[in-house]
Amino acid sequence: MSPNTEIIRNLGILAGAGALPREVAEACRSAGLSVFVIDLEGAAADWAGGFPHERVSLGQVGRVLSLLEAHGCDAVTMAGSLVRPSLACVRFDRKGLAFLPRVARLFRRGDDGLLVGIAKLFEEEGFRIIGAETLLPKALARVGAMVGEVPDFAEITLGCAILDALAPFDIGQSVVVEQGRCIAIEAAEGTAAMLDRVSMLRQGRERGGILVKMPKYGQDDRLDRPAIGPDTIRAAAKAGLAGVAVEAGGVLILDATETERCAREAALFLYGFER
Numbered sequence: 001m002s003p004n005t006e007i008i009r010n011l012g013i014l015a016g017a018g019a020l021p022r023e024v025a026e027a028c029r030s031a032g033l034s035v036f037v038i039d040l041e042g043a044a045a046d047w048a049g050g051f052p053h054e055r056v057s058l059g060q061v062g063r064v065l066s067l068l069e070a071h072g073c074d075a076v077t078m079a080g081s082l083v084r085p086s087l088a089c090v091r092f093d094r095k096g097l098a099f100l101p102r103v104a105r106l107f108r109r110g111d112d113g114l115l116v117g118i119a120k121l122f123e124e125e126g127f128r129i130i131g132a133e134t135l136l137p138k139a140l141a142r143v144g145a146m147v148g149e150v151p152d153f154a155e156i157t158l159g160c161a162i163l164d165a166l167a168p169f170d171i172g173q174s175v176v177v178e179q180g181r182c183i184a185i186e187a188a189e190g191t192a193a194m195l196d197r198v199s200m201l202r203q204g205r206e207r208g209g210i211l212v213k214m215p216k217y218g219q220d221d222r223l224d225r226p227a228i229g230p231d232t233i234r235a236a237a238k239a240g241l242a243g244v245a246v247e248a249g250g251v252l253i254l255d256a257t258e259t260e261r262c263a264r265e266a267a268l269f270l271y272g273f274e275r
Contacts, residue, residue: 015038077135143273
């Protein structure tokens with residue numbers, strides 16, 4: 001399945017770090033869609049050079065809107081991670097200053113609340129918000145075992161229960177559980193840094209534990225879609241985990257062929273569970 005070209009004329013990608021925005025851009029190119037990349041604070045790195053792009057600072061709201069309009073963008077997707085700065089460190093342009101009171105209120109929210117507020121701002125300016133899964137439908141995790149076999153479904157159930165309980169607090173989308181207890185919860189540091197912590201905690205121990213990842217309950221599906229890729233599998237292997245479980249239809253698996261190869265090579269299972 002290819003991206004739905006009927007609903008997009010020219011896509012603007014607000015690109016943070018990681019593989020997701022690059023995969024979105026490449027999928028659009030393969031489908032014959034025009035793409036314009038807004039490289040936020042240089043987070044998109046070298047790949048953005050292969051597409052029409054501009055690097056902008058977070059406070060340049062007016063410049064972002066002008067660039068999207070100048071390049072004929074009628075839809076926008078937000079993809080990739082970005083370190084959330086202190087509001088005091090953001091330098092706004094004139095348009096951004098007009099939104100400052102509103103942005104200041106958004107900065108007092110959790111990540112999901114901030115993203116929802118930013119999405120609404122773009123919608124008010126006439127841009128549709130498109131979720132990454134619309135552009136990468138094949139990347140959504142499928143139900144069942146993708147690699148290996150799950151040794152303990154109880155741990156997946158526990159991980160889901162913890163994440164559901166944390167959802168109202170807008171904390172994170174991943175947790176590591178082992179033998180009926182929580183080893184780590186993803187917060188602002190992100191999945192990779194959390195797994196680094198787990199690696200230190202589990203030094204010298206036998207392989208065990210599961211990384212469970214899924215969208216927050218009630219989250220806007222178009223925003224901050226959780227994803228894993230080869231780096232996630234490598235980090236889970238380094239942490240000595242037994243495997244990775246993700247919500248089928250809820251989590252994107254980037255570079256799926258390489259991700260599954262890494263899991264087989266590391267003897268980790270990769271499983272898609274139904275919520």
